[in-house]
Amino acid sequence: MSAAAPTERGRVSPLVRLLESESVLATALLVPGVLILVLFIAYPFVMALWYSLTSIRVGEAGQFVGLANFAKAWNDTIFQTAFKNTVFYTFWATIFKLALGMWLALLLNRSFRFKRIVRASMLLPFIIPTVLSAFAWRWMFDPTFSVMNWVLYHSGVITDRLPFLSDGDWAMWCAVAVNTWRGMPFFAITLLAGLQTISPDLHEAAALDGASAWHRFWHVTWPLLLPVTLVVVVFSVIQTFSDFQLIYVLTGGGPANSTHLIATYAYQVGVASGLLGEGAALSLFMFPVLFAVVWVQLRYMKRMEGH
């Protein structure tokens, strides 16, 4: 404070004068952010890019191998399965999160008793660390001691245990369900914030014109909510496509590699097996896909803003 204060009447300290220059102030404010981006985003990304072009193993520097790691990954059947699984997992989890999140947001937008408590509690699945919630789900889907199997069996609904995690297809749908459970509140709360910006007058006017509830949603709510929805979907696609923790805890990529995602397989190759170059190449396969998704959606949003 003293350094910034005028030292004499009518005179301004050099620091204040310097900061009064917009370009200097802007630079000073931007530098910490840029440094963080460079250190924690750009540097690891460039390193991963470099690793992917070398034969680096844990503890060994390796040599430049060009695109050999990418070629190996492309021909790797486990990677092919992991890639298909990642697309499947992302697609269905995003669809369910969007549909259920929208439904929940519409419900929460109404007035009812304990509205604030209910809204806050909806965020719980999102707040609990993924590892913990994935463990809880793993116990619920446990092949031998699943509480769901126990209830269904003892209520006479089933005669044999359901293969929640021991059948590849079931395990993948279980993973989608848990991801949906975890990610849905993020959709709901964000869409709820979007809903609250829509003027009730528009709905009233539509209702007076005889629009049904569905028509009011489709022709009033949905178009106005679309920009928010697109942002949420972009975030969700990025997070789900690169998901690791949930699968690592829930299935470990099994049974028989049926639920491996790109991230879990890259971890298995790069970190657990020490093949850092190959692991980096595997994980970089996510980049063009995510880049394309983000680019298409951002372009669409820009076009909408133009309208």
Next chain:
Amino acid sequence: MKRRKFLKATGAGIATTGLAGILAAHRAPVFAQANTVHILRWNDFVPAADKVLREVFAPEVQKALGLKLNIETVNANDLPARATAAIQSGNGPDIIMLLNNLPHLYSSAAVDVSSLADEVGKAQGGIYDPAAQLNKVGGKWVSMPWSLVPALIAYRKSWFDDVGYKTFPDTWEKYRAAGVLLKKKKRPIGQTLGNTFGDAPTFTYPLLWSFGGQEVDAKGKVVIDSKETLESVRFMTQFWKDAHDEGGLAWDDSNNNRAFLSGDVSASLNGASIYVAALNGADKFKTETGAPLHTDILHAPLPAGPKGAHAYHTAFNHMVMKYSKNAKGAVEFLRWAHTKANYDKWFVVQKGFATGPTREWENHSMWNQDKVMLPFKTAPLAQKRLMGFAGQPDKKAAEAWNKYIVTVMYAQAASGKMQPEQSVKWAAGELGKIYT
């Protein structure tokens, strides 16, 4: 002491070490770290053993060598990730526990412990040959074998008696036949075929070998696509449906313990942790007649196939890391821990779950206390093959092991995801990419 005097004295102390000095040296002050050894190990399936490390080893090594022992334990599946991160950053635990042939994978980051291994081997009747192969790279010891956890089948004696098997089946065919009868009584065999470090590969590799299959030949050429391998996969596919709890496809290394202890399965390949848990929880784990469960448990080796019987026992090894600022202290700690008097304190609480790395420990009086544990005493002698057989248990074998290729080959066929022929060809293709 007056305030001014105190400040002067402490000020002088700070000045000698000084923040500037610490920063210039790029390391913490000597007094804070020189005598500390940070060891990273697995969460032992016998919790009492970790307690011995914390409550007996730590204070005693402090007294004996002036070393402060910092013990960290994690899930065994996470050890390779921690090792990779530590080696790449050049910072982390001074000693890392590595399972099986992982020392080959991390050999470039290891301190040579040949003199320690030679010394312990010489004093204690010689280190088991498989342990030596797993820990020696290029003729030098890159890590020190700590223990072997033999994998034997724990089974319910009364249930096998009940279906007409007074002695445990000694061939795969007989085991399948017994399993069929047991599964009909809702007492299936419990076996994991999941992506997990211990019970899955310790079952699938010996199964492959006992039918005459192998990953590669002595020159490293992939030979897994053979009629012997195919026969073993066909057998396992049928065996799985007929006799196993099919949930085992999603099991990790702890599921079978829980399933056995709760009376859901009749037999399971495991270390002795099931029996040790039943023994320690005699009031909790009972048979259907109310007797303590441990009184109905026996152990047997894996059955024989057309080409004999095989076994794989999980090896636990300690690597002193090259980046360690206190590698000397770390080696001294291991030397201290491997002396007979000290190792004994850890060994006895294992109750046979883990055997020593040397033959000396076969002579321990502990083995006379419980006949049920006797099969574990000399189990390491039955281990004639390692991963990557008939080649070496080297980096390539470690990669194949870490990718669970052999286990997944069986799991794909058992789950119906692939036909046995397809699954064997898939495994050959995957191994081919590693052994290029």
